[in-house]
Amino acid sequence: MNIYDIAEKSGVSIATVSRVLNGSDKVSEKTKEKVMKVIAEEDYTPNIFARGLSGESTRAVGVLVPDISDNYMARAVALIERRLHDKDYNMLLSCSGFRAEEKEEHIRMLLEERIDAMILIGSTYAGSDTKSHNTGYIEKAAQKKPLFLINGDVDAENIFCTFSNDYAVSLDLTKKLIENGRNRILFLTDSESYSAKKKKAGYEQALEEAGIAPNPSLMCHIRNNIEETVSYLEENHPDFDACFATDDAMAVGVLKYAMKHGVSVPKDLSIIGYNNSELALATTPELTSVDNKLEKICDDTVIRLFSVLSGNGFVPRRTSVACTVVQRGTTNH
Amino acid sequence: MNIYDIAEKSGVSIATVSRVLNGSDKVSEKTKEKVMKVIAEEDYTPNIFARGLSGESTRAVGVLVPDISDNYMARAVALIERRLHDKDYNMLLSCSGFRAEEKEEHIRMLLEERIDAMILIGSTYAGSDTKSHNTGYIEKAAQKKPLFLINGDVDAENIFCTFSNDYAVSLDLTKKLIENGRNRILFLTDSESYSAKKKKAGYEQALEEAGIAPNPSLMCHIRNNIEETVSYLEENHPDFDACFATDDAMAVGVLKYAMKHGVSVPKDLSIIGYNNSELALATTPELTSVDNKLEKICDDTVIRLFSVLSGNGFVPRRTSVACTVVQRGTTNH
DNA sequence: CATCATCATGTAAGCGCTTACAAGTCGTTT
DNA sequence: AAACGACTTGTAAGCGCTTACATGATGATG
Numbered sequence: 136m137n138i139y140d141i142a143e144k145s146g147v148s149i150a151t152v153s154r155v156l157n158g159s160d161k162v163s164e165k166t167k168e169k170v171m172k173v174i175a176e177e178d179y180t181p182n183i184f185a186r187g188l189s190g191e192s193t194r195a196v197g198v199l200v201p202d203i204s205d206n207y208m209a210r211a212v213a214l215i216e217r218r219l220h221d222k223d224y225n226m227l228l229s230c231s232g233f234r235a236e237e238k239e240e241h242i243r244m245l246l247e248e249r250i251d252a253m254i255l256i257g258s259t260y261a262g263s264d265t266k267s268h269n270t271g272y273i274e275k276a277a278q279k280k281p282l283f284l285i286n287g288d289v290d291a292e293n294i295f296c297t298f299s300n301d302y303a304v305s306l307d308l309t310k311k312l313i314e315n316g317r318n319r320i321l322f323l324t325d326s327e328s329y330s331a332k333k334k335k336a337g338y339e340q341a342l343e344e345a346g347i348a349p350n351p352s353l354m355c356h357i358r359n360n361i362e363e364t365v366s367y368l369e370e371n372h373p374d375f376d377a378c379f380a381t382d383d384a385m386a387v388g389v390l391k392y393a394m395k396h397g398v399s400v401p402k403d404l405s406i407i408g409y410n411n412s413e414l415a416l417a418t419t420p421e422l423t424s425v426d427n428k429l430e431k432i433c434d435d436t437v438i439r440l441f442s443v444l445s446g447n448g449f450v451p452r453r454t455s456v457a458c459t460v461v462q463r464g465t466t467n468h
Numbered sequence: 469m470n471i472y473d474i475a476e477k478s479g480v481s482i483a484t485v486s487r488v489l490n491g492s493d494k495v496s497e498k499t500k501e502k503v504m505k506v507i508a509e510e511d512y513t514p515n516i517f518a519r520g521l522s523g524e525s526t527r528a529v530g531v532l533v534p535d536i537s538d539n540y541m542a543r544a545v546a547l548i549e550r551r552l553h554d555k556d557y558n559m560l561l562s563c564s565g566f567r568a569e570e571k572e573e574h575i576r577m578l579l580e581e582r583i584d585a586m587i588l589i590g591s592t593y594a595g596s597d598t599k600s601h602n603t604g605y606i607e608k609a610a611q612k613k614p615l616f617l618i619n620g621d622v623d624a625e626n627i628f629c630t631f632s633n634d635y636a637v638s639l640d641l642t643k644k645l646i647e648n649g650r651n652r653i654l655f656l657t658d659s660e661s662y663s664a665k666k667k668k669a670g671y672e673q674a675l676e677e678a679g680i681a682p683n684p685s686l687m688c689h690i691r692n693n694i695e696e697t698v699s700y701l702e703e704n705h706p707d708f709d710a711c712f713a714t715d716d717a718m719a720v721g722v723l724k725y726a727m728k729h730g731v732s733v734p735k736d737l738s739i740i741g742y743n744n745s746e747l748a749l750a751t752t753p754e755l756t757s758v759d760n761k762l763e764k765i766c767d768d769t770v771i772r773l774f775s776v777l778s779g780n781g782f783v784p785r786r787t788s789v790a791c792t793v794v795q796r797g798t799t800n801h
Numbered sequence: 802c803a804t805c806a807t808c809a810t811g812t813a814a815g816c817g818c819t820t821a822c823a824a825g826t827c828g829t830t831t
Numbered sequence: 832a833a834a835c836g837a838c839t840t841g842t843a844a845g846c847g848c849t850t851a852c853a854t855g856a857t858g859a860t861g
Contacts, residue, residue: 184520185847209542228561417750518817
């Protein structure tokens, strides 16, 4: 069933059918109705390849996410998908894992596909200032399609970034912990991502301002997983009176460890998580966490995406969104 | 940059370039190398539309999921994506919500796209036996592309289902609760899905076998959400000594409610969740839950999908996978 | 009534690929 | 040396659509 069949059955040419399909105004009402009727009867849908081949927009966006089973990223994908669907766009989702080579491969594969633009979630993509990050492949990809980074920051042509003020939030939270008398603050992170680095920098700055010497045994790089966090603590038994984790799963691990060993939270131990996921509500006491306004970040990204695609007007390349702290039972203030 | 450019630069015909691109074995090593070099130099990627238009497979599968931010479904998507990617397939992900009209619309949109098959996650799709479910649109969609249901069961041409033995597990678990002296068992569910119905049927059967009259105030239909479960219980204060929930989030809500009111778990209250999500490990005590072998279900689905696409041999339409119970701290046995 | 603008419709080229089939090359066999 | 087979390469048709341009129909105008 193709456009020729429809044309024949409605007694018009394929050009007319095409016009009807694309809502051109150069078709008489009578003809339009006639053709629409046949289309409906035959349950005909145009071949997307043929459409794409003749130069139209693909109406699809590629989304790359390191791990969709991570609640934070899943929420981001859900938000993005809704916005794209609203605009009749499809989403090609690829789950790359965290390694740069994997990402590069997934990006390549997505770019081979029918996409108008690409969204990269997760801040493993970092700015030119952060020397340790190899962003070359991202900049290369951006030469083919506009690229949108969520929680990333690469300052280059055709790359659009949205991220949150993690440094300021982390600095502020750590300071507050110190003001409340904590001075052995465990910092837990699971990645070398851009946002993780910003959080760490804020933490370190707060320590420095308070004159507390950074303690390497309190700055741990572990996997973002409840059980592995517990095992890590069981093995190393660090001496701490507060914990600041870059994701809620690790913070929950700390809480479980504390409860198991009879440490009173928040009296003798303060715990702060990040990303304000469902996990933060599962525990008793509930977890204090940072809400980094994922919905706003995603909306912002998709809005700018469509601005870029429609080509109208200037679109800012870098946008920052402010987090808020959600005070719950694992901290006092 | 198209196949003609590459052909010209390598001094061969477009047919040869195409053969190199598709890994045909009818190309001499020398020529292959020459062409590959040019392709690499020019960073050329074939146009997917042209490829698709000339009758090949689309190398893409549509996946429809009610809510990707649900951990269970996100895990399913992650597993499926990995398998598809392994085979060089792309995934078009659509998040429909739970209403049938929404699903229908999303299915239609996916079918307009370049997909070889479609996977529907979440058991809102049920068998012809379950009269209340309108499966007409699913059967219609299956006329266009092979359809794969995860946790669904529709017995029709071109529809392939994988589901778990929820009835047996539910029957067994409820019986065990009764054996342990519980007789006011709260049943919590969030949907009218096929698997939810099977779970409920097992629960009711166990009550009947034990001669316990079903109590409507103990069979609740609520939203699958920690906070809403807590609110529900605070409002209704049902009288129960055990709880069987069709998803972990609700079970966690019950646990929180119990802790808040000083009820001792599992001594005075047994709680069983379902889907064995990360939430089950966040609480203290940890949640007893049912592992319904999501990985196996997904693997099974994708394997059958590729069997169907490659067209070799008979592919069974319905497959059942056995769940296991993960005993943790919210039950005694 | 001839002329022309206006609008609706049709014709045909082209998008970039795959692949059946034709043609060419080369070494082997008779 | 002719004939053949095996392997490599090229030619050209066609996939189903969009769209520039050509054509045709209709009614208004001089």
